[in-house]
Amino acid sequence: MQALQQHLQQTFQLQTFRPGQQAVIDALLAGRSALAVFPTGGGKSLCYQLPALMFSGVTLVVSPLIALMKDQVDQLQRLGVAAARLDSSVDAEQLQEIYRGLDDGTIKLLYVAPERLANERFLARLKRLSISMMAVDEAHCVSEWGHNFRPDYLKLAQLASDLNVGRVLALTATATPQVAEQICDSFSIAREDHVQTGFFRPNLALSIRPHDVSERDQALLAALQSRPLESSIVYVTLQKTAEQVAGFLQAQGLPAQAYHAGLKDEERHRVQENFMAGQGDIVVATIAFGMGIDKADIRAIYHYNLPKSLENYMQEIGRAGRDGEPSECVLLAGSDDLTVLENFSYGDTPDSASLAGLIDWLVGQPEQFDLSVHELSGQFDVRPLVINTLLTYLELEGVVRATAPFYTEYKLAFRTSRDDVISQFNDDRADFLQRVFATGKQGRIWLTLKPIDAAAELQVDRLRILKALGYLEQQGMIELRVAGVRQGYRMLQRPQEPQALTARMEEQFRVREQRDIQRLQQVCDWAEGKGCYQQALVSYFGERLPEPCGQCSHCKGEHWPMMARHRRVPDTAVIQAVRQEGHGALATPRQLARFLCGISSPRASRARLGRHPAFASLIDAPFADVLAACEKP
Numbered sequence: 100m101q102a103l104q105q106h107l108q109q110t111f112q113l114q115t116f117r118p119g120q121q122a123v124i125d126a127l128l129a130g131r132s133a134l135a136v137f138p139t140g141g142g143k144s145l146c147y148q149l150p151a152l153m154f155s156g157v158t159l160v161v162s163p164l165i166a167l168m169k170d171q172v173d174q175l176q177r178l179g180v181a182a183a184r185l186d187s188s189v190d191a192e193q194l195q196e197i198y199r200g201l202d203d204g205t206i207k208l209l210y211v212a213p214e215r216l217a218n219e220r221f222l223a224r225l226k227r228l229s230i231s232m233m234a235v236d237e238a239h240c241v242s243e244w245g246h247n248f249r250p251d252y253l254k255l256a257q258l259a260s261d262l263n264v265g266r267v268l269a270l271t272a273t274a275t276p277q278v279a280e281q282i283c284d285s286f287s288i289a290r291e292d293h294v295q296t297g298f299f300r301p302n303l304a305l306s307i308r309p310h311d312v313s314e315r316d317q318a319l320l321a322a323l324q325s326r327p328l329e330s331s332i333v334y335v336t337l338q339k340t341a342e343q344v345a346g347f348l349q350a351q352g353l354p355a356q357a358y359h360a361g362l363k364d365e366e367r368h369r370v371q372e373n374f375m376a377g378q379g380d381i382v383v384a385t386i387a388f389g390m391g392i393d394k395a396d397i398r399a400i401y402h403y404n405l406p407k408s409l410e411n412y413m414q415e416i417g418r419a420g421r422d423g424e425p426s427e428c429v430l431l432a433g434s435d436d437l438t439v440l441e442n443f444s445y446g447d448t449p450d451s452a453s454l455a456g457l458i459d460w461l462v463g464q465p466e467q468f469d470l471s472v473h474e475l476s477g478q479f480d481v482r483p484l485v486i487n488t489l490l491t492y493l494e495l496e497g498v499v500r501a502t503a504p505f506y507t508e509y510k511l512a513f514r515t516s517r518d519d520v521i522s523q524f525n526d527d528r529a530d531f532l533q534r535v536f537a538t539g540k541q542g543r544i545w546l547t548l549k550p551i552d553a554a555a556e557l558q559v560d561r562l563r564i565l566k567a568l569g570y571l572e573q574q575g576m577i578e579l580r581v582a583g584v585r586q587g588y589r590m591l592q593r594p595q596e597p598q599a600l601t602a603r604m605e606e607q608f609r610v611r612e613q614r615d616i617q618r619l620q621q622v623c624d625w626a627e628g629k630g631c632y633q634q635a636l637v638s639y640f641g642e643r644l645p646e647p648c649g650q651c652s653h654c655k656g657e658h659w660p661m662m663a664r665h666r667r668v669p670d671t672a673v674i675q676a677v678r679q680e681g682h683g684a685l686a687t688p689r690q691l692a693r694f695l696c697g698i699s700s701p702r703a704s705r706a707r708l709g710r711h712p713a714f715a716s717l718i719d720a721p722f723a724d725v726l727a728a729c730e731k732p
């Protein structure tokens with residue numbers, strides 16, 4: 100116990116535990132696995148950072164959020180804790196140093212992205228280590244009932260047992276009772292070790308005031324002007340809306356900025372930093388804004404568009420009032436937003452022809468093969484994320500297993516000159532390098548090599564070439580860059596009935612789509628509810644609030660009806676016109692329907708059709724109606 104307090108106060112410089120922290124840490128120290136469900140900002144990280152220092156082996160932290168990972172590792176290092184992270188930004192030299200730290204036991208916490216755990220070579224290294232604990236951040240991704248199911252998370256449970264980890268700590272800010280149960284089942288966590296702190300935030304006043312799209316700008320403006328100028332976030336669905344609304348507010352003289360994933364990195368950093376430093380800034384943002392926004396005095400959150408799920412809503416409003424002071428959360432959107440949101444779910448579902456094509460391609464591969472998700476994505480016109488999901492489903496079915504990823508292309512630049520580098524080696528080696536370089540293509544600065552082709556041409560082992568390049572880089576004779584990542588796979592069980600497999604996969608994607616649609620409906624049902632909004636919201640997360648909150652718009656006696664849904668009828672003239680243009684990327688009815696509903700696909704993006712005037716022209720018509728119209732000759 101004393102050691103615990105000592106670490107808390109001396110290492111982490113904190114006085115006391117926050118609610119839930121000690122219960123979680125006690126379970127872990129007793130050798131049991133645990134699930135921590137605390138709201139964002141509730142202090143989940145300490146639950147593994149502190150015990151990690153008391154275990155003999157290393158603690159593996161799996162987190163999908165690279166930006167957060169970097170912040171945490173930097174912070175731990177400042178506190179003098181030996182922590183490291185493995186992500187794509189780590190270079191060869193740093194990697195060696197991390198491996199040394201792991202082997203000699205000096206690194207106590209290692210942060211990794213889940214993708215990294217698909218790498219067989221890395222896993223082989225991990226197997227040699229003593230892993231005291233695996234902390235799984237965003238653990239709700241394990242559950243297909245959750246709002247952000249990631250099939251690669253399902254592999255983590257298996258991995259924890261393969262790696263023989265001492266205990267698992269699953270962490271999340273949003274888990275319905277059903278999701279929590281699934282997390283516990285996956286990682287064998289006892290019900291008593293599911294520690295949940297309250298979702299109820301007494302300082303947040305929730306208001307639901309739906310407005311038709313045409314009136315929303317004015318409603319937002321009025322809401323912003325009714326309060327003193329304070330830090331506020333306005334959430335929207337589309338990047339384009341973020342720009343429009345920010346522009347509108349600026350024209351009204353308000354200090355508003357847009358933030359979305361389509362902005363240049365510098366611009367995004369600038370907006371975020373200004374917001375973090377300022378007091379009166381308004382950010383109009385897509386959900387890209389939020390990770391790592393830990394600002395205590397955000398006074399208001401406006402939902403200009405509907406959130407995708409109640410889990411998303413909870414997370415988004417959870418950014419308000421972290422300092423405990425009264426803050427407002429206003430929903431200005433209504434069910435007229437549903438069509439656009441639903442269309443995004445449909446856009447993620449691959450069609451049967453693409454799925455069948457992909458699976459046929461896989462069935463035709465040899466025992467050992469490799470693929471580029473980017474290439475397949477273009478070939479079958481399926482989004483990269485969907486291909487990765489499909490591959491994970493196939494891994495879970497035992498059809499394939501991922502091996503190490505590798506690069507197909509190396510670009511090198513000589514620090515002095517090619518001749519100078521060669522002259523530093525004896526005859527044999529000089530001759531080898533000469534021949535390797537000769538297989539490449541020399542540009543103005545970079546010599547591009549393809550080790551696979553070079554190995555075949557020179558009849559040598561590919562690894563020998565890679566070793567030589569690595570040596571030259573290490574000696575500072577060349578600068579080396581890699582490109583064209585390919586993921587290696589091994590066929591475990593070649594599908595005997597590809598059609599049946601395709602049908603099963605199609606069903607999985609369909610179920611997923613239905614769940615997304617259902618989650619949207621739950622948001623509307625909640626907003627249309629007949630009781631206290633806080634009570635209804637926390638009860639969705641399995642918590643009971645004995646009394647109405649007394650400060651939501653329902654408790655205050657305001658009643659706003661949800662807007663009726665807009666169901667625009669697809670305009671057949673537009674369909675005919677685009678069809679007559681004969682774009683190869685819009686050849687099938689589904690491709691055409693996606694395009695008209697504003698859902699990008701790899702082929703259409705490559706053909707730059709996102710700028711076509713008809714792109715997204717039927718965005719507020721239901722996808723199914725547009726598809727049906729496109730299927731008519």
Ligand code: ADP
Pocket residue numbers: 113114115116117120137138139140141142143144145
């Ligand atoms: P979460 O992961 O749950 O969103 P974090 O672990 O990032 O939350 O913690 C949020 C903030 O709370 C951090 O700034 C952290 O330093 C602080 N914090 C965590 N535990 C305590 C504690 N026991 N006392 C005071 N501050 C704490």
